[in-house]
Amino acid sequence: MEAREAAARVRVEELESQVAELTARLEAERETWSRLRMTREMVAEVVAEMSSSDEASVAEQPVEPTAGDQPVRVVGAIMAPHWREGLSVDAPH
Incomplete structure (x- = not known):
């Protein structure tokens, strides 16, 4: 019985380690996703501003x-x- 308990404890510890690793990876990916989303939105705003202000001057040149x-x-x-x-x-x- 003690051997089974020890084996179960080892499996639980391994799974907890995997969960901790996956949680850290998930947080890193969420951060990357958030930065990329904010960057895309900012670029879209800048391009829209540039397009509206430069549209007339570009058309004339x-x-x-x-x-x-x-x-x-x-x-x-x-x-x-x-x-x-x-x-x-x-x-x-």
Whole structure:
């Protein structure tokens, strides 16, 4: 009977350890989820503010799709040259 009791106690201690580990992981994931949700909401607010304030000025300013004699790809409001052999990340902007 004592051996069974000892084995049951070991199983309970193992399960308690697993529960503690899972609880800690759950809290960490909840914190990550909360930070990501708040970040997404903040970015959405900033983008909405920027869109409403910049909408008129962007519409009035045409974008020229060239940089010197090199064609560029328009990505939002950022103009980036097309990749070509020998182009490095240190290319001038």
